[in-house]
Amino acid sequence: MLKFVFWLLAGVNLLVLAIGQGYLGSFRTETREPARLKNQLQAGKLTLLTQEQATAPAAPPAAEEAEKPVAAVPAPPTTYACTEVGNFLLADGRRFEAQVAALDLGDRQSRRNVAGQEVSSYMVYIPPQGSKEGAERKAGELKQLGVTNYFIMGDGSPMRWGISLGVFKSESGAQSQLASLNKQGVHSARIGPRYSSSKQLAFQFRDLDAATRTRLEKIKAQFPEQELRNCK
Known part of the structure; x- marks a missing residue:
């Protein structure tokens, strides 16, 4: 019985000695894991935060970023779906038609007969x-x-x-x-x-941009008795 007690005490002493020398690892070291931090990639860039820092709310975006203006979307170009000029007597209608030929509108230009009086x-x-x-x-x-x-x-x-x-x-x-x-x-x-009673002419122009419409208005100005209007 005394031998058993002796060896038990000896074993306990050896265990305490091994723990003290770090042969079995350190419980304090294993808890905080400094070695693992050293083995992280780019460990020098890591920063340990206190509990207060970790729970603090995120900072609002920088004033410059918050006030950055939104880029304005350009307005679509102005177009005129259908413009009509008239009503011309035959001779004046031919003169007007000869001048608007310079606009080169192709099938966007047409004319129609209008019953009128002269x-x-x-x-x-x-x-x-x-x-x-x-x-x-x-x-x-x-x-x-x-x-x-x-x-x-x-x-x-x-x-x-x-x-x-x-x-x-x-x-x-x-x-x-x-x-x-x-x-x-x-x-x-x-x-x-x-x-x-007479046959008169009215001219219609479709899908004009602002610049072409302005040129058409200048030609029409040479015929002050005529009206420029939107098509019905």
Whole structure:
């Protein structure tokens, strides 16, 4: 029994000695693992953090990065889906068409016929008198002034019970007749255009960019009586 106790104590002493000498490793060393840190790749760049540093909230992004402006998206170029110019009498339409040929629009340009009216002549007249009796009374006054070339307009005329004093091909001819009547004492006469149906032209242009539209407007400016509009 004494031998057993002796050897037991001896074994315990040897175990304590081995632990103290580090033959069996150090519990303190194994817990903190400094050797493992030394064996990490680029160990010099590692930094040990305290508990306070590890639990601190992440820093907000730098002010420059936070305020960096967003790049603006360029606006799409302006285009005009369909532009129409007109309505032209045939001669003016041909002149206009010759000038817009320089725009080289190909099948983006077209023309269409438009029913319209044009001045065919000019009439010297006395406005409607309201009734047949009124027109005849005015005709009697004309006779007394020496005017015999007149015509009372009756049913079917938009100037019913007016008096025609002549129809002229040109406005200048009508002006000469009016001046002659004024000398005779006729001061109620007027000059008015007479219209007839005619074929007119309207031109359409599709998918124009801003620059081409501007060039078209400059050409149209040479025809001030014409209208530039969006297609219906």
